[in-house]
Amino acid sequence: MALSKLLAASLLASLLLLHLADAADQSQHAKTQSSLLQKIDCNGSCVARCRLSSRPRLCQRACGTCCRRCNCVPPGTAGNQEKCPCYASLTTHGGKRKCP
Template identity: 45%
Template sequence: MKLVFATLSIVFLVLASSLVHPCMAISDAIKPNSSLDCDSKCGVRCSKSGHDRCLTFCLKCCLKCNCVPSGTYGNKHECPCYRDMMNSKGNPKCP
């Protein structure tokens, strides 16, 4: 009986460990920017503006560029990708 229990325990552990990696991959796919907190960075960036629209575009830019310039305005030289993104009219996309 002990041998059966030990064997089943080992099989269960092997199966459980094989499921850990796919779950972690799904988690990474949902939130690709774990090193940068876009919500808080964009919250600071958009604190003095029309908050909803600014946040929407800031979050899009942050997720794509993986950076947000400091302050509430300017400093775009800190993040060239953020600075160089344009909308369809040729205007800066990122606030």
């Protein structure tokens, strides 16, 4: 009788420790994910991207929409689409590339 109570208590303690260890691991994983998914400054990135555009307001509006969807803006004022595949894949209803 005493042996079965001791066994049950040790089993319960083991399960509790496993649960605490799993919770700590999930907490660390959530912190890592949130640091990877930090939002970029879309306004600053788009101003830099559109600074040489002949229509900067239109460029910044389109760039801002793309940036908010993809959380990415390719470097430079043009090109470099391979650095941000999501940004490069967005198209208008007419099938033209949406993002400058």
